[in-house]
Amino acid sequence: MAEKLAPEKRHAFVHNGQKVFEWDQTLEEVNMYIELPKNVPTKLIHCVIQAGHLEHDLMLPVKTDSSFWTIEDGELHITLQKREKGKTWASPIQGQGSLDPYVADQEQKRLMLQRFQEENPGFDFSQAQFSGTCPDPRTFMGGIHTD
Structure with missing residues (x-):
């Protein structure tokens, strides 16, 4: 199940x-x-x-104590631990490589499905479809509107 909700591919800047x-x-x-120069x-x-900050300003803040970097097979891999779990990032770096609106929307939906799956183990949300935003819990309680 987790594989179905994992990132499908890397985004490129x-x-x-x-x-x-x-x-x-x-x-x-x-x-x-980041592919490193061979020489x-x-x-x-x-x-x-x-x-x-990471050479440039990051899109959102990260937890520095659990973020890290490694080098393997000529590639620098930087893992940034999100300070706000579940927040969708349009890019790691402000102003560089932001996702187009359609891809950003797909990314947000994928992360929402991941969160539902994590919060409700045993249920399969992999085929769930979203047609808009989630209902506001302040005005929609258990199927009964409170307005």
């Missing part, structure tokens, strides 16, 4: 025809993938993750 980074997200994390020794790479 391309600038002037060159891929800068790829990324995906789950309810709790944003993952960035730079990995011991020269150092990544500092701050609550709202």
